[in-house]
Amino acid sequence: MDEILPNIADVEYTPGDSEEADRIAENGWRVDGSGALILVALSSPCVPGSISPYEVGEYEYSANDVYLSLDDLPRNDIDKYLKRAAVRGVGLAKWMLRDAASLPGSETLRSLVHVFVDVSDEDFFMQGSRVRFYTSRGSSELLGDRDWESASQIAVAVLKIEDIVYSNS
Numbered sequence: 049m050d051e052i053l054p055n056i057a058d059v060e061y062t063p064g065d066s067e068e069a070d071r072i073a074e075n076g077w078r079v080d081g082s083g084a085l086i087l088v089a090l091s092s093p094c095v096p097g098s099i100s101p102y103e104v105g106e107y108e109y110s111a112n113d114v115y116l117s118l119d120d121l122p123r124n125d126i127d128k129y130l131k132r133a134a135v136r137g138v139g140l141a142k143w144m145l146r147d148a149a150s151l152p153g154s155e156t157l158r159s160l161v162h163v164f165v166d167v168s169d170e171d172f173f174m175q176g177s178r179v180r181f182y183t184s185r186g187s188s189e190l191l192g193d194r195d196w197e198s199a200s201q202i203a204v205a206v207l208k209i210e211d212i213v214y215s216n217s
Contacts (some may be wrong), residue, residue, distance in 0.1 A: 105186035
């Protein structure tokens with residue numbers, strides 16, 4: 049598979065590029081009663097009951113599911129469209145990983161960024177970019193449990209907090 053973004057180190061979040069990304073970035077993080085890292089902009093007023101230590105990562109994965117619309121991107125050049133879609137997701141992921149660095153429990157924070165790349169699909173332009181945040185705390189490593197059958201239609205980047213916050217990139 050071709051790389052959409054050959055150099056992730058150069059990608060940064062640009063305020064004003066996406067209303068949803070701005071809302072997520074402006075509101076930041078909170079640590080809930082179970083120790084889970086939760087994006088404030090996506091927080092539900094209904095706090096779930098006690099989350100077991102074995103469910104923290106799974107809970108974060110479900111709660112921190114960001115959809116970034118790509119409706120504003122020009123569609124006349126597919127390669128540029130895909131690159132801008134990936135930049136939007138990866139830029140937000142890097143910003144939020146840095147923002148969470150001082151929070152307790154963030155040592156294993158990861159972000160999963162995916163962009164639909166099957167340009168032959170009739171719903172291609174409706175897909176958006178999706179960014180999820182989660183830690184590896186819990187009963188299983190989340191990515192190992194997911195069904196990646198459709199991976200050929202999705203561009204995936206997994207960013208780890210230690211690679212973003214504690215490196216020179």
